[in-house]
Amino acid sequence: DIRANDVHNEIDDEKRMRQRIALSKAITLVESKSPTRRLMADVLLDRLRKSANLDKDKSDNSCDSFRLGIAGPPGVGKSTFVEALGLYILGLQKEGANEANGKSEFIPEKLAVLCIDPSSHVTGGSILGDKTRMLNLSYHPRAYVRPSPSSGTLGGLGAYTFDAASLCELAGYALTIVETVGVGQSEVELAECCDLFVLLLAPGGGDELQGSKKGIIEVADVLVVNKADGDLKSVARRTASEYKKAMGLLRKPVGWWGSAQDKSSKCETSSGHSTRSGQPAAPPVLLVSAKTGFGIPELFKTIVSYKNYTQTSGYLEEKRRKQNRYWMWKYLRERLLETTQQDGRVRKKAEKIEHDLDSGLIAPRNAAGELWSSIVDSTDKYNGS
Ligand code: GDP
Numbered sequence: 001d002i003r004a005n006d007v008h009n010e011i012d013d014e015k016r017m018r019q020r021i022a023l024s025k026a027i028t029l030v031e032s033k034s035p036t037r038r039l040m041a042d043v044l045l046d047r048l049r050k051s052a053n054l055d056k057d058k059s060d061n062s063c064d065s066f067r068l069g070i071a072g073p074p075g076v077g078k079s080t081f082v083e084a085l086g087l088y089i090l091g092l093q094k095e096g097a098n099e100a101n102g103k104s105e106f107i108p109e110k111l112a113v114l115c116i117d118p119s120s121h122v123t124g125g126s127i128l129g130d131k132t133r134m135l136n137l138s139y140h141p142r143a144y145v146r147p148s149p150s151s152g153t154l155g156g157l158g159a160y161t162f163d164a165a166s167l168c169e170l171a172g173y174a175l176t177i178v179e180t181v182g183v184g185q186s187e188v189e190l191a192e193c194c195d196l197f198v199l200l201l202a203p204g205g206g207d208e209l210q211g212s213k214k215g216i217i218e219v220a221d222v223l224v225v226n227k228a229d230g231d232l233k234s235v236a237r238r239t240a241s242e243y244k245k246a247m248g249l250l251r252k253p254v255g256w257w258g259s260a261q262d263k264s265s266k267c268e269t270s271s272g273h274s275t276r277s278g279q280p281a282a283p284p285v286l287l288v289s290a291k292t293g294f295g296i297p298e299l300f301k302t303i304v305s306y307k308n309y310t311q312t313s314g315y316l317e318e319k320r321r322k323q324n325r326y327w328m329w330k331y332l333r334e335r336l337l338e339t340t341q342q343d344g345r346v347r348k349k350a351e352k353i354e355h356d357l358d359s360g361l362i363a364p365r366n367a368a369g370e371l372w373s374s375i376v377d378s379t380d381k382y383n384g385s
Helices: 002-031 035-055 078-094 097-102 129-133 161-170 185-193 211-219 232-247 258-263 296-313 315-342 344-358 364-383
Strands: 066-072 111-117 143-149 175-181 196-201 222-225 285-287
Touching: 002 035, 002 143, 002 161, 035 161, 066 078, 066 185, 066 296, 078 111, 078 129, 078 175, 078 296, 111 161, 143 161, 161 175, 161 185, 175 185, 185 211, 185 315, 196 211, 196 296, 222 232, 222 296, 232 285, 285 296, 296 315, 315 344, 315 364, 344 364
Parallel strands: 066 175, 066 196, 111 143, 111 175, 196 222, 222 285
Antiparallel strands: none
């Protein structure tokens, strides 16, 4: 009955809206710098993780969610691309592709996008540029698009992006896309935040292969040359073949995707570099047009093939283990630095040590040792010991 359907739809809309508001509030909480709110965020993350672990079938070792990182220089078409990819993925479910070939594929029902906004630390908050640019995706009932401020201290990637992505997963988003600008060293950190890292490149580029920008190429799992349409198509092809040549010189960690690409080497999406079995292959270089949709299905196939392979091989689980450790130490360094800067006594001591350092009265390593002792003293004082 049509009226009953309308009521159901309305209830679903309302539920979805409330869930999104709750997720937004939770992300704002983990991004907060206030000590009280930070404590609340710690408790929230802890509780959510514990209840998710309780819900999880212990015999099921698979990673049911996936994080995709997308980086690229300004103007390369990241927003257009994320929107095109996002809408393509969300459209798959409608087509009932979930049971393709009798086996279940990775067709996320819901999709979250975190846009790390480089200009936000000037204004102290996130500008809405990306959100308004990804209009169709933002208004899609099964998508959540969130511009997040990037932290000044950590470069392009927000310190709490990792937590924000975890929150999206805990809220039931099977796929989280983290999008950030730039191809500099600081964005290399995005690789520590995602399962698969896609680097988006412009036709006719190639600067990324030089100097400081090389780092981001080395951590990318897939290279995508965008704007392969119209007059730019032939330039894009040339650019892709230049990258393919360069990729052949790179070596990825053992256990990476090598054998999967070996098996699918007939596929046009492969970089074309054959590998001896067990040897890591080079990252594939793909051509897409975010504007026309060209290459988007092939790219998604590549993403799913990576996910399936790394999940089965155990590489993904190991990668996530390493990432968790990476972030633990990162948070510790951040907190240590904050304590040093915020504690009056430690700050005073640091000023004196700096003065002694300037006058050549103390060596840098001894200065660090002294400063460390005063941090320990001040922590002991807080703990009442
Ligand atoms: P971002 O700064 O990397 O997020 O780039 P945008 O998504 O804002 O795109 C920058 C410009 O490139 C816009 O004018 C887009 O219309 C254009 N653009 C994005 N993708 C494509 C594409 O696939 N083909 C062409 N021809 N233009 C594109």
